[in-house]
Amino acid sequence: MPKVMIRKNANGELTCYIAKKDLEAAVVSIEHDRSDCWGGELTLSDGSVYYLEPLSVPPELPITLRARRPNPA
Amino acid sequence: MSDLTKEEMEALIQEVIEVYPEKALKSRKKHLAINDPGLDQSQNCITANKKSDPGLMTIRGCAYAGSKGVVWGPVKDMIHISHGPVGCGQYSRAGRRNYYIGTTGVNTFVTMNFTSDFQERDIVFGGDKKLDKLIDEIETLFPLNKGITVQSECPIGLIGDDIEAVSKKKKEEIGKTVVPVRCEGFRGVSQSLGHHIANDSVRDWVLSARDDDDSFATTDYDVAIIGDYNIGGIAWSSRILLEEMGLRVVAQWSGDGTLAEMELTPKVKLNLVHCYRSMNYISRHMEEKYAIPWMEYNFFGPTKTVESLRKIAARFDASIQEKCEAVIAKYQPEWEAVIDRYRPRLEGKRVMLYVGGLRPRHVIGAYEDLGMEVIGTGYEFGHSDDYDRTLKEMGDATLLYDDVTGYEFEEFVKRLKPDLIGSGIKEKYIFQKMGVPFRQMHSWDYSGPYHGFDGFAIFAKDMDMTLNNPCWSKLEAPWRQAGAKTTVAA
Ligand code: SF4
Numbered sequence: 321m322p323k324v325m326i327r328k329n330a331n332g333e334l335t336c337y338i339a340k341k342d343l344e345a346a347v348v349s350i351e352h353d354r355s356d357c358w359g360g361e362l363t364l365s366d367g368s369v370y371y372l373e374p375l376s377v378p379p380e381l382p383i384t385l386r387a388r389r390p391n392p393a
Numbered sequence: 394m395s396d397l398t399k400e401e402m403e404a405l406i407q408e409v410i411e412v413y414p415e416k417a418l419k420s421r422k423k424h425l426a427i428n429d430p431g432l433d434q435s436q437n438c439i440t441a442n443k444k445s446d447p448g449l450m451t452i453r454g455c456a457y458a459g460s461k462g463v464v465w466g467p468v469k470d471m472i473h474i475s476h477g478p479v480g481c482g483q484y485s486r487a488g489r490r491n492y493y494i495g496t497t498g499v500n501t502f503v504t505m506n507f508t509s510d511f512q513e514r515d516i517v518f519g520g521d522k523k524l525d526k527l528i529d530e531i532e533t534l535f536p537l538n539k540g541i542t543v544q545s546e547c548p549i550g551l552i553g554d555d556i557e558a559v560s561k562k563k564k565e566e567i568g569k570t571v572v573p574v575r576c577e578g579f580r581g582v583s584q585s586l587g588h589h590i591a592n593d594s595v596r597d598w599v600l601s602a603r604d605d606d607d608s609f610a611t612t613d614y615d616v617a618i619i620g621d622y623n624i625g626g627i628a629w630s631s632r633i634l635l636e637e638m639g640l641r642v643v644a645q646w647s648g649d650g651t652l653a654e655m656e657l658t659p660k661v662k663l664n665l666v667h668c669y670r671s672m673n674y675i676s677r678h679m680e681e682k683y684a685i686p687w688m689e690y691n692f693f694g695p696t697k698t699v700e701s702l703r704k705i706a707a708r709f710d711a712s713i714q715e716k717c718e719a720v721i722a723k724y725q726p727e728w729e730a731v732i733d734r735y736r737p738r739l740e741g742k743r744v745m746l747y748v749g750g751l752r753p754r755h756v757i758g759a760y761e762d763l764g765m766e767v768i769g770t771g772y773e774f775g776h777s778d779d780y781d782r783t784l785k786e787m788g789d790a791t792l793l794y795d796d797v798t799g800y801e802f803e804e805f806v807k808r809l810k811p812d813l814i815g816s817g818i819k820e821k822y823i824f825q826k827m828g829v830p831f832r833q834m835h836s837w838d839y840s841g842p843y844h845g846f847d848g849f850a851i852f853a854k855d856m857d858m859t860l861n862n863p864c865w866s867k868l869e870a871p872w873r874q875a876g877a878k879t880t881v882a883a
Contacts, residue, residue: 327679330688337677339589342442342776345434366434382681 324370327382334381336364343368353378361390397809402427405790409804417446424795428787435780441795444582452819453773455578457481459587460594461544461833463671465574467491467647468655469501470539475508476556477525477546481578482506484696489661491835492626495651500537507531516552518598519694522558528563528571539652540570542594550577570652583774583796585670585789586665593676595655600679601654612711614640615661619676619687620668620751623648625841630848631667631692638706638717646672659683663708665690668751670779671771689782691751692844693730694759694852724846735853738861740764742812745805747797748818748834749773754783756834757817759843759852768809771797799823800867813860828868830859 325337327362334347343366351360352374359374370387379385397405406425410418422733423440432438445451454462459473462485465473475482487504495501509515509523528541541563543556556573564571574594576587603609616635621628628648635642643661645655660746663689664676676687688708690701699721706717729876742765746753753770760767769792772779780793787793792809794801797818806814815834824831832838832855843852 325681327677327680339674342778343436344778344781366436380684382677384681 321386321388322370323384324372324387325382325384326379336362336370338387343363397790399427402790402792405805405808409801409808412800417449421449421798421801425801426482426712426793427786428788428789428791428793430785430787432784433781435784436777439777439780439793439795441772441780442582442585442774443518443796445796450800451796451798452817453582453774453796454578454584454587455547455629456580456584456587456590457544457546457578457591457776458485459584459671460574460576461485461587462489463584464588464591464595464647465542465572465624466545467493467503468542468650468652469493469495469503470537470651470653471542471570472502472505472507472535472538472540473542473544474524474527474531475506475546475549476520476543477509477511479508481546482508482544483523488836489622490624490650490839490841492629493708495704498535502535502538511546511548516548519552519554519557520549521554524554524556524559525563528559528567532567538569540572542572544574545577546580550575550579551854570599570602585663585774585776588671588672592678594673596678599652599655600659600675604659609657609660611660611662612641614713615643616640616642616663616705617646617654617658617661619646619664619666620670620672621645621648621844622668623841624835625837625839626844627692627844627848630842630845633847634692634698634702634720634845635665635705637720638702639713640705640709646675649791659685661685663688663705665705667755669691669782670750670775673778676862691755691758692848694762694844695724695732695754695849696762697755697758698845698849706707728846728849731850731853735857736764739853741766742860743768743809744813744815745769745792745809745811746814746834747771747773747794747802747816749775751779752834754779756843757786759849760856762849763853763856765813765856767796768792768811769805770797771858803827813856816824828865830862830865832856832859 322338322340329335329341332376336347337344345364348365349363352358357374358378359372362370371390372385372387410421426439483506486506489505493501494779509527515523560571560573572594576590580586606677625743628645632642644658664685666676666687666689669689679685691697702717727731744760744765753772758769771794813830815832817835821831837843840855842848
């Protein structure tokens with residue numbers, strides 16, 4: 321369960337920073353990005369996938385969250 | 394572009410590491426790479442921030458060095474106790490040329506060494522009492538200190554002293570900030586973890602001090618310089634440019650910085666990050682907690698400085714942008730004169746770098762402004778995100794070496810024959826004796842500052858002075874030189 325920090329970079333794109341892995345990667349896709357639901361599966365530009373417990377409102381960025389590896393299903 | 398093609402470079406790396414035993418070969422191979430500016434993620438080509446292989450001589454420091462030496466040490470009005478045996482602090486004392494203003498020993502303490510000087514009995518019975526007493530002594534002898542940090546050396550973690558408890562108690566007693574820092578040298582693979590630990594201790598023990606206090610009058614143009622340690626005055630030569638374009642620099646982290654400046658940083662509008670490696674952590678934290686955006690900038694060489702100034706100005710209103718252009722216009726004749734003078738003397742020369750922090754990528758532009766080319770670069774303690782930022786700065790088929798060993802570096806130099814090497818004191822004399830011009834790029838070789846437009850003039854002069862020094866043609870003994878008379882008087 322790594323802690324990830326989601327922020328917007330200078331170009332307004334979502335990026336994900338994982339301190340433990342020194343990984344700073346663009347978020348290519350996010351499963352839920354609506355006003356009533358935000359989170360879910362997150363695909364990063366290096367191909368890795370994480371899962372964020374969906375929030376009921378989009379958070380103020382930047383935010384540090386706990387991410388999980390997605391369910392293998 | 395270097396003279397060698399990609400394939401030749403591959404072969405060179407292979408040839409150099411061939412002498413290693415199998416296991417070391419496998420691990421070192423991952424730390425050496427050939428640059429491809431087309432890549433976005435360095436993780437596909439180079440591994441970084443891994444423990445050095447036993448038996449290979451590399452030049453990393455320890456977590457204590459990262460915290461006491463780099464991040465906390467330059468905070469000038471605090472006293473930083475090297476808690477543990479005397480050597481760690483004494484042998485690194487005042488080595489980093491963090492310039493500051495103040496009267497040493499009265500209201501500033503950067504170049505002094507404070508230590509608890511552990512003896513056997515402290516290891517056996519614990520050193521907490523000694524620390525307690527030491528802080529009292531400091532208060533008596535140096536009452537103008539604004540706070541104290543306890544920088545743990547290896548034994549503290551090993552014997553399990555509770556420096557947090559002592560710090561809390563003394564904080565109550567003396568009414569000043571006392572910060573315990575768990576930066577024992579054995580933590581992590583290099584000084585880099587020490588930076589992180591130090592950042593975290595700032596976050597936990599300092600940063601929120603003035604959260605409920607609005608007495609500080611802020612302006613819309615408040616910024617902080619983050620990750621500039623004022624080595625040879627670099628923070629000053631950056632600061633004047635920012636101030637000239639109308640910004641107010643509230644804090645310098647941490648070169649010539651103070652505790653009060655650190656406490657005020659959460660009130661600024663923008664954090665300007667120079668050394669990303671050592672202070673991105675605290676910048677990210679401030680962005681999350683205080684909604685202060687941060688941006689990286691680069692003040693080495695006019696091209697990058699102008700680019701950065703404009704990027705910074707773009708974050709503010711038109712009045713700043715106008716002043717920014719005026720600043721650029723004002724200095725333009727100065728740096729153009731520098732380039733006109735030195736470029737013809739340095740054009741086409743090739744450089745290899747091996748430094749720490751931000752320099753392996755940041756100084757490339759300054760060399761390019763002088764018509765020089767960086768054909769190899771590497772970080773002592775960089776992480777993948779540093780290499781991500783380096784790929785774009787370096788030419789195609791140039792060499793990247795992470796945590797390079799003494800042996801590899803020498804072999805690369807022998808083969809690639811750079812005209813100049815920029816690295817640290819530990820490499821300096823080896824390469825000078827090999828006849829390669831050398832500049833220390835950690836301490837600016839006792840010169841500097843190299844930031845900003847003023848700094849560029851010094852940089853150019855220094856590079857010229859080193860490269861075109863007549864001594865390099867005198868390294869061979871007269872009787873060994875071609876055409877020397879072979880007859881010797883009996
Ligand atoms: S590794 Fe430990 S003993 Fe060595 S300098 Fe660092 S803190 Fe001191």
